[in-house]
Amino acid sequence: MKRILLRIAVVAFLPLVLACQKSTTSPEKPRPVRTVTVAPADGRETLTQTGDIQPRRQTDLSFQIDGRLARRMVEVGSVVTKGQALAVLDDGLVQNEVRASEADLTSATSALELAKSSLARQEQLFVGQSVSQQQIDEARASVRTASARRDVAAAASLNAKKKLGYTQLFAPEAGIVTAVGANQGQVVNPGQMVARLATLERDAVFDVAERIIANAPADAEVRVHLVSNPDVSAIGTVREVSPQADPTTRTYRVRIDLPSPPRQMSLGAAVIGKVELPEERLVSLPASAITSEANAPAVYVVDLATKKLVRRAVRVSRFTGERALVASGLEAGDVVVTAGVSKLRPEQTVALADLDGGAR
Template sequence: MTLAAALLLGACSAEEEAQAPAPRPVRTITVALNQGGETASLTGDVQAQDQVALAFRVSGRMIERSANVGDTVKAGEVVARLDPQNARNALRSAQAALAAAESQLVKATNAFDRQDQLLKSGFTTRAQHDSAMAGMQSAQSGVDNAEAQLKIATDNLAYTQLEADGPGTVTARGAEPGEVVQAGQMILQLARQGGRDAVFDVPAALLRATPAEPIITVSLASDPSVTAIGRVREVSPQADPVTRTFRVRVGLDNPPEAMRLGSTVTGHVKVAGDARVEIPASALTAFNGMPAVWVVDTANETVSLRNIEVLAFNPASVAVASGLDAGEVVVTAGVQALHPGQKVRLLGSGA
C-alpha cells in the first residue's frame, strides 16, 4: 500500500506540474518622472508697435483727404486739408492789429522822448513825464500782444493742413471730405513703419504660469510654417472688464513679410509645471473603490495591485500625485485579466 500510494502521489504531482498555467503576457511601461509644463496656445493678431491717430489741431470743414486705408505715406506728407478761408481772414486781422499797435508805439515813444527832453530842461512836470512813460510802455505791451496774436493766426493757418509725422501705413479713417471736424478728432490712423507686435488676450491663470521673460513662437494661422520668435513687450496692468483677460503685446523679431498688419496668428509658449508621474490611461483600474494599477515585481515576474492618487486625468494619460515612483514597471494592457501574485511575461513598453 505504501509503495502504491507513493506512486499515485508522484503521478498526481507530475500531472499538476504539467497543467500549471503559463505566465500571462502583458504589455508594460517603466514609470518615468515628467518634468512638467505644457505648451499653451492663444490666437491673436498682428499690429504695429507704434500707432498714432492723426488729427487737426483746429476745427473746420475738411475739403480734402488725399490718403486712404492701405496707403503708405511719408514723413511730412500732407494727407488732409481744412477750408483755410477763416484762418486767412484771422491772419489778415492779426497783421492789421500789429500794424496799428506798432503805430501807437511810435507815437507813444515820440511823446515820451519829448517829455524826457523837457524834463531835463525844466519845462515840464514829473507827472507829465511819468504819464508819457506809461503810455509808451502800454503801447509796447500792445505790440507784444499783437505779435503773439499774429503768431497764433499764422499757426492756425498752418494747422489747416494735416501732415504725417512719420512714415507709415494708413489703417483707418475717421472723417470724409465735406464734414465739419473738431480739433483732435481722428482723421486717419497711421501704423508707423518699424516693429510689429503680436497682440493676445491672455487669461490671468496663464499669466501666472508663464515664466519670466518667456520666448514665444508665433505662427500664421493660415500657414503655420510661417513663424517668428517674439518676446513680451507690454502687459496691460488692468483686465478687460468683460472678458477678464489681459492684453499682452509680443514684439516680433524680424517678422516675415507674410505677417502683415491684421494677420491672424497663433502664439505658443511653454508654461511652468511641477514634475509628476504620468501613465497611460489604459493602465488604470480600481481596487477597494479607489484608482489602482498593476505593478510588476521584475525579480519574480509577478504582479500586485497598488492604489494610487490621481492628480489629473484625460482620455490619453493619467497624472499620478502619489503611489508610484520612477523606475517601477506598470502593466498597461490586459489589466482586467490579472490577479495578485500572477506570473507574467513582459512584452515590452507601449500603451
Template sequence: MDHRRVAATPSRLALAAGFSMLLLAGCDGAPPPAAPEARPVRVVTVEQRPTGEVIALSGTVQAETQVNLAFRIDGRVVERAVNVGDRVVADQLIARLDRENEENGVRAARAAVVAAQSALVEARNNYGRQRDLLRSGFTTRVRYDEATRTLRTAESQADSMQAQLSNAQLRLGYTELRADAPGIITARGVEPGEVVQAGRMVVQIARQEGRDAVFDVPAQIKNLAPAEPRIEVSLTMEPAVVAQGRVREVAPQADAVTGTFQVRVGLIDPPPAMRLGSTVTGRLWVHGGPGIEVPATALTRGEREPAVWIVDAATQTVSLRPVEVVRFDPGRVLIGQGLTTGDIVVTAGVQALRPGQKVRLLGATP
C-alpha cells in the same frame, strides 16, 4: 425467417473486458496539454523627469504704435488725401480744412500789429521829447511819468498783437493735417464735406517703428507663464514663416466680455510676410513639476478608472494598475499617481491582455 438469439458466452465477455482495459491503459499514458504561449508586448521603463507642455494661441499682427491723427481746430473738411492701406511719409499731407476763417483771422491780426507798432513809435517819440525836456527843465515830472506809462502800454499792446498774429498763423497752419512719422493708414474717420470737431479722428496710422503679435490669453495660462517668456510666433497659414518675440505688455485688467487678458508680444526682426492684420499662432513652453509620462497607447481602463498594465520582471506576467491622469494629449499621458520610477509599462497590445498573463518583451533577451 427464423430469428435466433445469440447467447453471450463466457469467452466473449472475457475478450470484451480485456479490450476495455487496453483502451484505459492507453488513455493513462496520453501527454498533458501544452501551456499557452506568452503574448509578445512592447514596454517602456518609466522614470520621473521634468514635465511641461506647449501652449498655442491665435492672435493677429498689429503695429507697435498706432496713433489717431486729428485736427486741432474745428472746421469743414475740404480734402482727404489718403485712404486705408496707403503708405505715408513724415510731413505728408493727410487732410485739409476750409481756410477762409483762419486767413481772415491772420489778416485782422496783421492789421492790429501794424496799428500797435504805429502807436508804439508815437509813444517812443513822445517819451524821448519828455525826457529831454525834463533834463532841460522845460517840462514837469508828471508829464514825463505819463509819457513813460504810455510807452510801456504801447510796448505791451504791440507784444500782445504780435502774439495774436502768431496764434492766427498757427490756426491757419492747423487747417492742414500732416503725418508726423512714416506709417500705414489703417482706418479713416471722416469724409470730405464733413464738419468736424477738434480732436475727432481723421485717420489712424500704424507707425513703422515695430510689430506686435497680440493675443487674448486666459487667466490660467497667464499665471502659468514664466517671468520672461520667449514666444515663437508663426503665420497660421504659413507655419514656416517664424519670428521670435518677447512679451512687451500685459493688460492689467481682464476683458469684461471674454475674461481674457490682452498680451502684446514684440516681434524681433519680423519677416516681411508678417503683415499687419495677419493671423499668427504663438507657442509658449510652460514648465511643470517632476512627473511620469507614458505613451498614450499605454492607457487603458479598469473598473471604470484609467489604468496601465505593469509587467512583473521576475515572473514575466502582467497586472492592471489604476493611475491618475494629469494631462492627456494624442501622443503622451502625464501620470500623477500610480507609477514609480522603474515600473515596466506595456505600451502596445494592452487590449488583448488579462491579469496574470505571461508576456514576452519584444526586443528583450528571452
C-alpha cells in the same frame, strides 16, 4: 412571583438577542477602485495659442481747430512717412485772421514808437522847465500802455500764424492708414478723427488663460507662424502682459514683439504662437484623480500593505486637456486612485480593480 420570573426570562434572553445582532452585522466590503501606478517622467511641454497680428500702436489723428476739409491725401491702406501731409483744411478764414493780427501788430508798433518820441520831447522840455513833472509821468505811462498793446498784438499775430499751421495734418511717424473719418468738403470739429495711423511695428496678440500665464517663463521665446501657411514664421518675445483679466473671458491680453516679421504677416492675419516650457520631472494623472484637501489639490493613495486609502496633498503644475501634471507629492511606485474620488474617504478599505472589471 410572576414578575420575578419575567425578569429572569428577559435577562436570560437578552444575550441571545445581542448575539443575533452581532451575527447579522457583516463588515464593510472593500470598495473596488481603478488605480494607476506612479511613474515620473522628464518632459517638455509646448503651449500653443491662437491670436492675430496687430500694430504696435494706433493713433487717431485730428485737427486742433474746426473748419471745412479741403483735401484728404490718403486712403485706407496708404503707407505714409513721418511728416507727410495727410489732410488740409480750407484756410481762408485763418488767412484773414493772420492779416488782421499783422495789421494790429503794425498799428501797435507805430503807437509805441509815437509814444516813445513824445516822451523824448517831453523830457527835453522838462530840462528847460517848460513842462511839469505830471506831463512827464503821463508820457511815460503812455509808453508803457503802448508797449503792452504791442505785446498783446504780437502774441495774437503769433497765435494766428500757428493756427494757420493747424490747417494741415501731418503724420507724426511712419505707418499705415487703417481708417478715415472725414471726407472732402465735410466740416470737422477739433479732435474729430480724420485718419487712424497704425505703426509699421507689429505685435502678435493672444488672449491667454491664467494657467498659461503662470507657467510660461517671462523671457521665453515665442515662435509665431501663420495659420494659413505654417512655413511663414517669426521669433518674438513677450513685450506686454495685461495686468487685469478680461471680465467676460477671464483671459489676459499678451503682446509678443516681432522685431522683423515676414511681409506675409500683415495686420489682422491669424497666427499660432508656440512656447516650450522648461523641462521638469512630472507625474501625468487623469484629471479625475484630483480631489481637494483644505482647498488644495490632493489624491488618494492606496497603502498596499493594508489596502486602505491615504489622502495626500500634491502640487499640480498644470492641466493639459484631460490630464493633470503633478510636480510634487508623489513617489515612483505609489498607487493612485483615478476615478470616483468624490465618494471616497481616508482609511477606507478598497480593492484594486483590474482593467477587466475584477478586483484584487
